[in-house]
Amino acid sequence: MLIEIDNHSGVPVYKQIMEQIRLAILYGHLEEEEQLPSVRDLASELQVNPMTISKSYAYLENEGLLMRKRGKGIYVSSSSQQIKEEEKIKILEESMSVMMAQASQLGVPKAELKLLFEKFCKSYKAE
Amino acid sequence: MLIEIDNHSGVPVYKQIMEQIRLAILYGHLEEEEQLPSVRDLASELQVNPMTISKSYAYLENEGLLMRKRGKGIYVSSSSQQIKEEEKIKILEESMSVMMAQASQLGVPKAELKLLFEKFCKSYKAE
DNA sequence: TCTAGTGTATTAGTTAAATAATACACTAGA
DNA sequence: TCTAGTGTATTATTTAACTAATACACTAGA
Incomplete structure (x- = not known):
């Protein structure tokens, strides 16, 4: 798991982790159903508290990208790739509309x- | 001076003040060289500490929109109109940045x- | 000079977000 | 059942941004 934390960026650690996992799923570096590192392993690797990792995982599950299974582990959601293009555009249109106004x-x-x-x-870089 | 503070918005008071003064200058509601309310007057009106007002004024001076004169008062910068365009772009950049993100x-x-x-x-039509 | 009006540097207090510590809960395989 | 691996709820601590208090500094006019 290639995650890099910049302690001088001012961005909270849990958000940095979220962003990198989010992109890894988007770019296909992480496949559906694939298991992620345990909170303790990743915490040890990044030199932070396991609860910080858990927080990132929790938010990502809330976004529908991950599944958390107590006693087992964390997995990429089986529907993570099903976010429809139309939905994305819809959200983006709203954002762009505000900017244009x-x-x-x-x-x-x-x-x-x-x-x-x-x-x-x-x-700009995406995908 | 028509400034309204929303204590439930989560946006820091000094930023709310900055934004409203910035727009007032941009829209021409405040003219060059015009004097603004003293930190104590505005603080009293908005029920906040004078230092909070001073902070807003300080940032706006840093942006080139205001001039602070100790012992005298706060004035709209004589070059505020020249900065207008830059300011507009700055505001727009923020908005576009959010959309791109x-x-x-x-x-x-x-x-x-x-x-x-x-x-x-x-x-798109600009007024 | 004196006074009443300006702004402000310094310091302290408050608050909310982020992080960490601890103890607990669940799972699977031996 | 036991154990070693998972995740997590609760609580405490840390941190940085924000706000406020106080005392000070400057200006102009009487």
Whole structure:
């Protein structure tokens, strides 16, 4: 399990862990039903408390990405890959709509808006 | 000075104040060189500590929107209008950053993101 | 100079989020 | 049943951001 913690980033450890596991599932580095490291193993590896790992796992289960089984372990949800494209777009449309409304209210010209978007796109990475 | 504080929003008071003053300048409700309420007056009006007001003013001066003059008062910066454009972009960048983070988290491919943006652009009108 | 109005540096207190410690609960295989 | 491995509920501690208290510093006008 390749997880790296930056103690100087200001981002809480449990969130850093969540993000990296989330991406690992998204990128297919972790397969459905695959077992994840035990809270103690990962905690030992990352030099943090097992409860911190448990917290990350708990949130990810709540998102539907993991399954927690007491006494057994943590597994990638069997439906983790079933998040529909349409659903993603729907959520994103709402987010983009808010941003565009803000831009409009500020009177930012379309050309400028496009330039800014391009700038963000350059450093954008997903999948 | 019309500033409203929502004590249940979770947003720090000094940030709420900053945002409202920033927008007041941006929208032209406050003119260059105009004097703002003293830290004590505004503190009394909003039922907070004067240092909280001072903190808001300090950050806004740092952004170039205000000038602080010890013993005299707080004034809208004479170059505030020149900073307007930069400020607008700054606000918009924050909004766009949130949207892009959302997209990234959802694993939306860059190409798809661009398509969606184009779609929104077509109906975009800046006042 | 004096006073009443400005802002502010320093310090202390408060609060909520994050992390850790401990003891407990569940599971599977010997 | 026993044991060694899982996860976790509860509680305490730590940390950083925020807010407040206090005392001080500056300005202008009487």
